Amino acid sequence: MHPLPLSAEMDFSQNSLFGYIEDLQELTIIERPVRRSLKTPEEIERLTVDEELNDIERAVYLLSSGQDIQGTSVIANLPFLMRQNPAETLRRVLPKVREVLHVAGVEMQLTAAASFLTILQEESVSIHTYSHSFLHIILQHVEHRDAGVSNAWLETLLSTIESLPKEILRHEILNPLVSKAQLSQTLQSRLVSCKILGRLANKFEAHVIKREILPLMKSLCQDVEYEVRSCMCHQLDTIAQGIGAELTKSVVLPELIELTRDESSSVRLAAFETLVNLLEIFDTDDRSQTILPLVKSFCEKSFKTDETILLSLSLHLGKLCHGLYGILTPDQHLRFLEFYKKLCTLGLQQENGHNDNQALPPNLEQEKRYATVRKNCAYNFPAMIVFVDPKNFHMELYSSFFCLCHDPEVPVRHTIAICFYEVSKLLSSGVYLIHKELIALLQDESLEVLDALVDHLPETLELLTTGGESSVQENKLLTVPDLIPALTAAEQRAASSLKWRTHEKILQKYGCLPQIISSDQIYYRFLHRMFAIMMTNNVLPVQKAASRTLCIFLRYNRKQEQRHEIIQKLVEQLGQGKSYWYRLRFLDTCEFIIELFSKSFFCKYFFLPALELTHDPVANVRMKLCYLLPKVKSTLKIPADKHLLQQLEMCIRKLLCQEKDKDVLAIVKRTVLELDRMEMSMDAFQKRFYEKDLLDQEKEREELLLLEMEQLEKEKQQNESRTSSDKMFEKKRKDSKTSTILQKSIPMSVAGSSSSVPSTSKETKKSKLVRSQSFSSQALHPKYGNLEKCTGKNPTAGYSTSVTGSGKSSLLSYTENLENQILRSPGRLRKKTKDSWR
Numbered sequence: 001m002h003p004l005p006l007s008a009e010m011d012f013s014q015n016s017l018f019g020y021i022e023d024l025q026e027l028t029i030i031e032r033p034v035r036r037s038l039k040t041p042e043e044i045e046r047l048t049v050d051e052e053l054n055d056i057e058r059a060v061y062l063l064s065s066g067q068d069i070q071g072t073s074v075i076a077n078l079p080f081l082m083r084q085n086p087a088e089t090l091r092r093v094l095p096k097v098r099e100v101l102h103v104a105g106v107e108m109q110l111t112a113a114a115s116f117l118t119i120l121q122e123e124s125v126s127i128h129t130y131s132h133s134f135l136h137i138i139l140q141h142v143e144h145r146d147a148g149v150s151n152a153w154l155e156t157l158l159s160t161i162e163s164l165p166k167e168i169l170r171h172e173i174l175n176p177l178v179s180k181a182q183l184s185q186t187l188q189s190r191l192v193s194c195k196i197l198g199r200l201a202n203k204f205e206a207h208v209i210k211r212e213i214l215p216l217m218k219s220l221c222q223d224v225e226y227e228v229r230s231c232m233c234h235q236l237d238t239i240a241q242g243i244g245a246e247l248t249k250s251v252v253l254p255e256l257i258e259l260t261r262d263e264s265s266s267v268r269l270a271a272f273e274t275l276v277n278l279l280e281i282f283d284t285d286d287r288s289q290t291i292l293p294l295v296k297s298f299c300e301k302s303f304k305t306d307e308t309i310l311l312s313l314s315l316h317l318g319k320l321c322h323g324l325y326g327i328l329t330p331d332q333h334l335r336f337l338e339f340y341k342k343l344c345t346l347g348l349q350q351e352n353g354h355n356d357n358q359a360l361p362p363n364l365e366q367e368k369r370y371a372t373v374r375k376n377c378a379y380n381f382p383a384m385i386v387f388v389d390p391k392n393f394h395m396e397l398y399s400s401f402f403c404l405c406h407d408p409e410v411p412v413r414h415t416i417a418i419c420f421y422e423v424s425k426l427l428s429s430g431v432y433l434i435h436k437e438l439i440a441l442l443q444d445e446s447l448e449v450l451d452a453l454v455d456h457l458p459e460t461l462e463l464l465t466t467g468g469e470s471s472v473q474e475n476k477l478l479t480v481p482d483l484i485p486a487l488t489a490a491e492q493r494a495a496s497s498l499k500w501r502t503h504e505k506i507l508q509k510y511g512c513l514p515q516i517i518s519s520d521q522i523y524y525r526f527l528h529r530m531f532a533i534m535m536t537n538n539v540l541p542v543q544k545a546a547s548r549t550l551c552i553f554l555r556y557n558r559k560q561e562q563r564h565e566i567i568q569k570l571v572e573q574l575g576q577g578k579s580y581w582y583r584l585r586f587l588d589t590c591e592f593i594i595e596l597f598s599k600s601f602f603c604k605y606f607f608l609p610a611l612e613l614t615h616d617p618v619a620n621v622r623m624k625l626c627y628l629l630p631k632v633k634s635t636l637k638i639p640a641d642k643h644l645l646q647q648l649e650m651c652i653r654k655l656l657c658q659e660k661d662k663d664v665l666a667i668v669k670r671t672v673l674e675l676d677r678m679e680m681s682m683d684a685f686q687k688r689f690y691e692k693d694l695l696d697q698e699k700e701r702e703e704l705l706l707l708e709m710e711q712l713e714k715e716k717q718q719n720e721s722r723t724s725s726d727k728m729f730e731k732k733r734k735d736s737k738t739s740t741i742l743q744k745s746i747p748m749s750v751a752g753s754s755s756s757v758p759s760t761s762k763e764t765k766k767s768k769l770v771r772s773q774s775f776s777s778q779a780l781h782p783k784y785g786n787l788e789k790c791t792g793k794n795p796t797a798g799y800s801t802s803v804t805g806s807g808k809s810s811l812l813s814y815t816e817n818l819e820n821q822i823l824r825s826p827g828r829l830r831k832k833t834k835d836s837w838r
Contacts, residue, residue, distance in 0.1 A: 198235025279323030318383025421456035458512035
């Protein structure tokens with residue numbers, strides 16, 4: 001191959017350059033209309049308004065001679081004008097608005113409808129003034145030719161009807177409605193009449209409704225247009241609530257039965273939905289003789305002739321089964337249940353490769369419809385559990401629940417995830433049956449499903465660990481092995497996505513884990529992960545959520561060595577970190593520590609490390625510390641923390657004298673004034689801080705209980721080891737006795753017999769020592785009942801470390817009581833007298 005000549009390369013670059021020039025010319029052509037759209041000086045002059053005009057005069061001027069956009073702005077500002085000067089607004093501005101709306105466009109009409117509704121909600125004028133000034137304008141535009149504008153004005157009118165007195169409703173709305181609902185009127189007028197009629201049914205007495213509203217209702221139910229019949233059918237449940245059960249049975253029910261046989265599917269669906277909503281009004285005879293046969297026919301037609309009924313039927317099936325529950329025979333009950341099971345798998349391929357629900361493979365539209373049906377089934381699942389009784393869940397509905405939790409469509413799994421907590425509550429002691437499905441949803445590939453499940457995750461996990469028939473500890477052992485990997489995988493999947501709000505929510509909900517799993521499992525599987533998120537994640541709300549959850553884990557950690565390790569990492573890697581971002585997160589953590597822990601805990605571990613940040617080289621860190629200083633000072637108790645108060649005052653003086661950043665200095669001065677106004681808490685109880693002091697005493701007491709629990713666990717381990725050694729010793733002693741009996745016939749020397757005496761005496765002494773230790777531990781056991789009197793760093797000092805027999809069972813029961821007291825009611829303020837805390 002020969003290299004290209006230099007001229008050829010030049011030609012190529014020139015062609016490329018010419019191509020770029022052509023592209024730039026095209027861009028200039030595109031920009032030309034933008035330049036033409038700029039306002040000319042004449043247009044700017046026409047849009048300019050005299051600055052000396054007040055708000056009312058400016059509004060009148062703009063509505064009279066301004067542009068449409070200026071008129072729309074005035075109408076949007078109408079609620080403000082009504083608040084400032086209602087009389088002048090009604091006298092001068094509102095007539096101009098009425099004139100403009102006759103020729104206004106869609107945007108101005110929508111703005112006017114919203115403004116009128118805002119004025120009504122804010123009650124800027126009395127309802128009589130509103131009806132006199134605004135109601136006629138609303139009624140004029142309800143039948144606007146644009147559907148969106150008409151609906152906006154109709155919503156405003158329906159909201160106005162709720163507030164108007166009966167006299168105005170009768171003369172201004174009901175009387176004109178008689179003519180508006182006639183067949184000679186337009187379709188839109190009759191549709192509007194249907195919705196107004198439904199809203200008026202609750203505003204008049206029964207005889208007025210019977211004489212004036214029910215004839216209109218019958219006429220509209222028999223309208224020639226199916227849209228009117230369907231619209232009126234949707235209003236029948238509202239009308240039925242206004243006229244009572246007797247008129248509903250004699251007037252509304254016959255119309256509904258006729259509408260269920262209508263030629264239009266939309267009318268039939270509307271009639272079916274209205275029947276379901278009115279089930280509670282009808283008595284048992286009507287439900288069994290009239291409604292139940294209609295429901296059966298709907299179910300049969302849904303698969304044979306009209307699949308569009310399936311959507312409505314599947315959505316209302318739960319309410320329908322609940323309403324018909326008392327009148328169904330066992331065979332009918334079974335049929336409804338089988339129908340629901342069939343809907344739960346509608347459109348899904350069976351194991352043999354074909355679907356029994358349909359002869360031909362579904363197209364895309366059918367697949368969407370079937371997925372919607374299964375989604376509706378998931379929505380109704382709690383109601384179906386009540387229908388079959390939770391005791392029969394495993395036999396009747398578990399297979400359907402499994403299919404819904406593993407459905408290929410995300411909306412179906414999302415809906416069943418929303419209902420998961422309700423299902424757990426209904427199952428009660430049988431909640432262990434759906435444990436595997438919880439794990440499957442936690443491991444779902446869709447974050448939407450995970451987000452829906454996490455909303456009630458703490459309550460669901462608590463039911464799983466305490467709702468079974470076995471004890472709490474046994475349930476924990478059954479739940480933990482596959483629950484912990486699923487929880488960690490769910491958090492990591494959310495962390496790797498862009499949906500940081502879901503990640504934040506998961507981290508917040510994981511604060512419930514101390515009540516679900518053990519302290520060691522949290523420490524090794526979750527706590528270090530929270531710390532890593534604080535150090536590496538780039539989203540501030542996620543970092544704060546991880547920080548707060550880490551503080552909760554630290555709050556209920558039961559090993560002092562682990563607590564000290566966590567505190568040391570927080571201080572060294574965050575509080576003394578190289579990045580200012582780490583130091584900011586340390587201050588966030590200090591705020592959570594103040595919230596969750598006692599004052600003494602914060603002062604012992606975090607007070608001085610926080611004050612060290614007054615010398616931080618970054619102004620933002622010093623600024624954030626200044627905002628935190630009032631909370632820091634609130635943790636001090638005088639006179640015990642007098643030296644810490646002196647440290648705080650010295651740091652503030654240094655900030656006032658040495659701070660060079662003007663923003664930080666301004667915040668320091670403002671903080672100093674706030675600190676001076678603060679009242680210090682004393683060691684003794686004060687009336688001003690009584691509740692806060694009680695809460696702090698409760699937190700401190702729970703922290704001491706955690707230390708005692710750690711000591712008791714150590715004692716329990718020692719007791720177990722000693723008990724095992726005693727058993728081994730007793731076994732050896734029995735073996736030695738057996739060997740002595742077997743060797744009685746063998747002659748022994750005098751020296752041998754004399755040597756066996758000391759060993760026997762040693763065994764006797766050791767058994768006596770064990771019994772004395774057991775007795776001493778049982779005698780000292782009453783000290784466990786008054787733990788609050790313990791003083792010193794180790795509140796369990798002086799306890800016996802050798803407990804056997806009944807002492808061991810008492811120790812175990814006491815440990816469990818402590819654990820339940822701390823974990824089941826964390827931070828609860830107990831009403832106790834002042835002496836009981838000392």
